[in-house]
Amino acid sequence: MVDITPSQRLRDRCAIVGAGASRLGKVPGISSQGLLEEAMKNALDDAGLTTQDVDGLICRGPDEIYTFHQVMGERLGIDANFSTTLTNGGASQVLGVALAAMLIDLGLVSTVLVGFGRNNWSRVHANRDNHMRGSARPQQMEGSEFGPEYGLYGAVAMHGFGARRHMHEYGTTREQFGAISLAFRDHALRNPDAVMKKPLSMQDYLDARLIVDPFGLYDCSLQTDAAGAVVVTSAERAKDLKQRPVLIKGFGSHNNISGWFAGDNMIRTGAVEAGKQAYAMAGVGPDEIDFAQIYDCFTYMVLVQLEDYGFCKKGEGGPFVASGALALDGTLPVNTSGGQLSEAHCEGMLQVVEGVRQLQGIYGPERQVPGAEIGLVSGHGGNTVCESTLILGTA
Amino acid sequence: MAGDYEKALPCPSPDSLPFWEGAKAHRLLIQKCDSCDTHWHPPSTICPGCGSRDFAWIEASGKGRVFSFVTYHRLYHKGWKAEMPYVVAVVELEEGTRILSNIVGIAADEVVCDMAVEVAFDDVTEEVTLPKFRPA
Numbered sequence: 001m002v003d004i005t006p007s008q009r010l011r012d013r014c015a016i017v018g019a020g021a022s023r024l025g026k027v028p029g030i031s032s033q034g035l036l037e038e039a040m041k042n043a044l045d046d047a048g049l050t051t052q053d054v055d056g057l058i059c060r061g062p063d064e065i066y067t068f069h070q071v072m073g074e075r076l077g078i079d080a081n082f083s084t085t086l087t088n089g090g091a092s093q094v095l096g097v098a099l100a101a102m103l104i105d106l107g108l109v110s111t112v113l114v115g116f117g118r119n120n121w122s123r124v125h126a127n128r129d130n131h132m133r134g135s136a137r138p139q140q141m142e143g144s145e146f147g148p149e150y151g152l153y154g155a156v157a158m159h160g161f162g163a164r165r166h167m168h169e170y171g172t173t174r175e176q177f178g179a180i181s182l183a184f185r186d187h188a189l190r191n192p193d194a195v196m197k198k199p200l201s202m203q204d205y206l207d208a209r210l211i212v213d214p215f216g217l218y219d220c221s222l223q224t225d226a227a228g229a230v231v232v233t234s235a236e237r238a239k240d241l242k243q244r245p246v247l248i249k250g251f252g253s254h255n256n257i258s259g260w261f262a263g264d265n266m267i268r269t270g271a272v273e274a275g276k277q278a279y280a281m282a283g284v285g286p287d288e289i290d291f292a293q294i295y296d297c298f299t300y301m302v303l304v305q306l307e308d309y310g311f312c313k314k315g316e317g318g319p320f321v322a323s324g325a326l327a328l329d330g331t332l333p334v335n336t337s338g339g340q341l342s343e344a345h346c347e348g349m350l351q352v353v354e355g356v357r358q359l360q361g362i363y364g365p366e367r368q369v370p371g372a373e374i375g376l377v378s379g380h381g382g383n384t385v386c387e388s389t390l391i392l393g394t395a
Numbered sequence: 396m397a398g399d400y401e402k403a404l405p406c407p408s409p410d411s412l413p414f415w416e417g418a419k420a421h422r423l424l425i426q427k428c429d430s431c432d433t434h435w436h437p438p439s440t441i442c443p444g445c446g447s448r449d450f451a452w453i454e455a456s457g458k459g460r461v462f463s464f465v466t467y468h469r470l471y472h473k474g475w476k477a478e479m480p481y482v483v484a485v486v487e488l489e490e491g492t493r494i495l496s497n498i499v500g501i502a503a504d505e506v507v508c509d510m511a512v513e514v515a516f517d518d519v520t521e522e523v524t525l526p527k528f529r530p531a
Contacts (some may be wrong), residue, residue, distance in 0.1 A: 148403035153471035160465035168508035
């Protein structure tokens with residue numbers, strides 16, 4: 001393949017001008033669409049805009065709802081110059097923001113709503129029969145091959161293969177994975193909207209039941225009702241709007257769609273290339289990142305992405321996370337809302353929302369990353385191989 | 396027989412049918428490219444190494460190593476209840492390609508990455524045989 005050189009033309013050309021979330025956790029009696037409407041309304045209010053200002057819609061919900069963006073458009077009363085539903089799993093949400101920036105730059109749209117919503121807790125608990133299936137079990141594995149017949153169920157095992165191989169090659173330990181859970185739980189305790197409210201000790205982490213070894217209960221992200229949304233427009237237009245704009249400095253995408261089992265993809269992820277693109281577009285490197293919101297479906301994915309984004313060397317993710325680096329007062333505060341492990345699981349959308357809020361500087365000292373000017377947000381997903389990256393900054 | 400088997404069974408596609416027919420005859424079949432000699436699995440009709448569509452099904456040696464594995468402690472499907480905890484592994488075959496399977500004939504907590512394994516055919520029903528792997 002030809003080496004690519006990302007253009008720097010889009011650096012700082014677009015901005016996120018509003019961010020919002022729905023109620024999180026157990027929100028009985030609401031659909032995925034209803035949750036997303038709640039988040040979108042909050043994001044538009046944050047921006048001082050209405051649905052009538054929106055001419056682009058990029059969103060995702062439950063994968064079984066056909067053309068989800070059309071379902072949402074009808075409910076919102078929006079005719080869009082551009083709308084679509086992305087299918088890169090947890091990488092879709094960050095990619096949606098990047099796609100919005102490209103469309104705005106091309107002049108095809110002016111204002112794009114990007115969001116994700118799913119009533120994960122409700123859909124599993126509304127019906128006991130569904131409980132065994134679990135939300136993590138990909139529907140496409142039903143009636144398939146090279147998976148279910150060997151008892152392979154759930155994203156937890158796919159990510160577990162990566163964790164196990166990383167432990168084997170680099171001596172990474174469960175205690176190091178635990179340090180990630182503990183750091184994010186501490187952040188969640190500072191976030192009144194976070195689902196998890198109790199402190200977590202290393203002993204709690206190690207004593208918790210194993211789910212799919214090497215992952216125990218606290219290595220796994222939450223099952224929650226949750227939605228998040230942001231409003232993207234041009235940096236020029238952002239100047240006239242209500243919020244301090246959060247500039248899109250750079251973005252990247254790389255999908256190792258040759259598969260999680262191919263080469264060393266499970267211990268060297270798409271974040272390597274996606275990060276290179278984003279850094280090049282933004283004109284910054286890992287040393288200039290003040291905080292990161294890293295996609296945390298499972299603890300291991302945080303550790304390996306931190307390596308792949310260059311915050312530490314390959315193989316040194318374990319010692320890095322155990323050093324206390326991820327704490328709010330650490331060298332690289334990570335998942336400052338509690339992340340998907342302790343705030344709520346929203347397929348990465350709430351990590352975009354949190355990145356924006358940190359750069360809007362809206363928090364009190366208990367939650368604010370002091371002097372935050374540049375943050376990195378990652379999205380990871382699909383069948384464990386898709387990665388998208390955003391670098392955001394203050395104006 | 397088939398009525399007693401509670402686990403999921405594979406649903407072959409036209410592309411993977413030779414693999415499952417081979418398994419039934421206790422032969423581990425993978426594809427080999429006529430142009431670049433790449434071996435591959437799971438089945439497709441184009442070489443992931445060079446893009447050629449000329450290939451042959453060959454019998455793999457059945458020997459390999461555990462590239463990675465996980466151990467299920469939570470039951471996701473009732474058919475596995477009697478075997479908890481069970482091991483699902485990514486096995487790297489001698490020919491270079493990797494295959495998802497179970498590690499059998501060893502306690503779950505004794506499986507390690509890179510350990511040598513060999514194929515062990517499990518006739519789970521009269522119609523279906525699953526290639527699994529045991530310590531070599």
